Amino acid sequence: MSIRLPRGTQDILPGQVEKWQLIEEKARELCANFQYSEIRTPIFEHTELFLRSVGDTTDIVQKEMYEFKDRGDRSLTLRPEGTAAVVRSFVEHKMYGDANQPVKLYYMGPMFRYERPQAGRYRQFVQFGVEAIGSADPAIDAEVIALAMSLYGSLGLKKLKLIINSLGDKESRNAHRQALVDHFKPRIGEFCSDCQNRLEKNPMRILDCKQDHDHELMKNAPSILDYLNTNSKIYFNKVQQYLTNLNIPFEVDSNLVRGLDYYNHTAFEIMSDAEGFGAITTLCGGGRYNGLTEEIGGPEAPGIGFAMSIERFIAALDAENIELPIKNEIDCYLVSLGEEAKDYTVGLLHKLRLAGFSAERDYLDRKIKAQFKAADRSNAKYVAVLGEDELKANKINLKSMATGEQMEIELETFIDKLAELI
Incomplete structure (x- = not known):
């Protein structure tokens, strides 16, 4: 019997790995220019970290985590995303006490999710991401987005679309939450079991449902932008102003909620508009996560970050027929x-x-x-x-x-x- 690689994984062979190396090199170079330092965290963490940070109503926690018990009967999980581990390290090593604030970090490495494999989606995939922790200035939101856009642009990608939204502060989200419950509750039986479970726990996650995204109630669901309080509106307007100042085009989409519970205020995605790129067009996603440090036992330290898939980065380059300057001599x-x-x-x-x-x-x-x-x-x-x-x-x-x-x-x-x- 021949042994083959596990489903949802891939071997990156010579001739292809050079593309990865160039992207990684460019990412490190750009992070140095933006003053982000590398951090390396374990591939597995205590399961509780992801339950408390990512959220127990998310698809990641409910369906996709590789969870196992070690010989000490401790529950451990292969990391499904990078932010939780970076924030855990930030708290554990008391980086909030560093003289230079905000603490600006980047990571690069494999993540693991038990998903149905398809083009651009693997069970082991590689993410590059950045986290800026310790500042509530909307200018750092714009900087983080600019770094992501700069990396794509530095290797020639042109057919990009930046989508942004505000998820508001706690007060705004609570008001929007009640409006969503009132909107969906009378007909929640028409939705999938996941959406029914989310109605009371986290109704905003219903807007992110792939199965029921064409339901008529989705099209006229209450918009978070209508429930932003004054402070949240001012914050979101500032982010838009800074992006405009940086000559970064964007679109506002009130249905953009992202898939993780820890987001608030700014949320964004960068998508490929290249013809033939495929059904999964998102290249990169991120947002602000004020409150996450407190959730895992640290002091208040607002943060923002993003993560991008290297696999999808390469697919976008291929879709635009971009040949990377690989040294092959x-x-x-x-x-x-x-x-x-x-x-x-x-x-x-x-x-x-x-x-x-x-x-x-x-x-x-x-x-x-x-x-x-x-x-x-x-x-x-x-x-x-x-x-x-x-x-x-x-x-x-x-x-x-x-x-x-x-x-x-x-x-x-x-x-x-x-x-x-x-």
């Missing part, structure tokens, strides 16, 4: 003739690599013609040929694969000469 390939020359290239290859060159040699004892073909497949800039006669004369032949120009170089000065040429 080596500096020098060593071709050897004869046993003594072959033995000598083992040490020479190591010296080239220690000197900072990408270099390779033959390991299959191939003929010289086959070695040249291997050099060509490796996109080598130069091929260095060493035979018995060259070795005795303490020389090596160097050929430029771009021009065909050849030169004979003393072995002692070979690496320095190659450095001049490259």
Whole structure:
């Protein structure tokens, strides 16, 4: 019986992984410019963390978490998202006491959700995300959104749509909550069992239902924007003003609620408008989560963040036919003739690599013609040929694969000469 990879996972092979590396490199570079520092948290956490932060009425908690018991009978869960773990670390390590506030962090790594696999959706997927914790300034909301848009733009994506909404503060949400209960309750029996369970616990989650999204009551449901109090309106207007100042186009959608319970005030999604991208158009989502630090035992520290799927990022690049500038070449390939020359290239290859060159040699004892073909497949800039006669004369032949120009170089000065040429 052959063993295959688990359903909902993927192997990222050479030739494809370079795209991932470039995106990760660009994300780190951009975070340095925006002054966000990397944080790395465990792949699994205590299950209670996600119950208290993500919310027990969410699909993630009810249907999608990989939960297990360890040998101490403790309930642990593979992380389904990144924010809860980052905020847990922020509280546990008392980062709220750091001199520099807000604390600006980013993470990158695998997340796990038991979902039905489909295009752009996996059970193990990779997220890049940022969290800014410790400020209630709407300008930081705009900064977080700008960072996400800048990352997509830096690699050439153009067909993007930014959707924003306000979920209001606690007072606004309570007023909206009651309006939603009054709206849906008379006909809640027409909705799925999940929506029926959410009616009293978290009626706003009904608006996010995929099964009943075409129901007529969804189309005329009370809008959160009609229930924002003065402070929430001022906050949301400021966010829009800052985005306009940054020349970032956006649309307001009052039905955007996001899938996690901890959101309040600003919520946003970035979508791909590329033709043929697929049914799942969301590339990135995030929002503000004032109150989350208190929920998991810390002091008041308002925060905002986002998470983006690297898999969907790559799918969006493919949909727009964007070729990433992947370096797919080596500096020098060593071709050897004869046993003594072959033995000598083992040490020479190591010296080239220690000197900072990408270099390779033959390991299959191939003929010289086959070695040249291997050099060509490796996109080598130069091929260095060493035979018995060259070795005795303490020389090596160097050929430029771009021009065909050849030169004979003393072995002692070979690496320095190659450095001049490259």
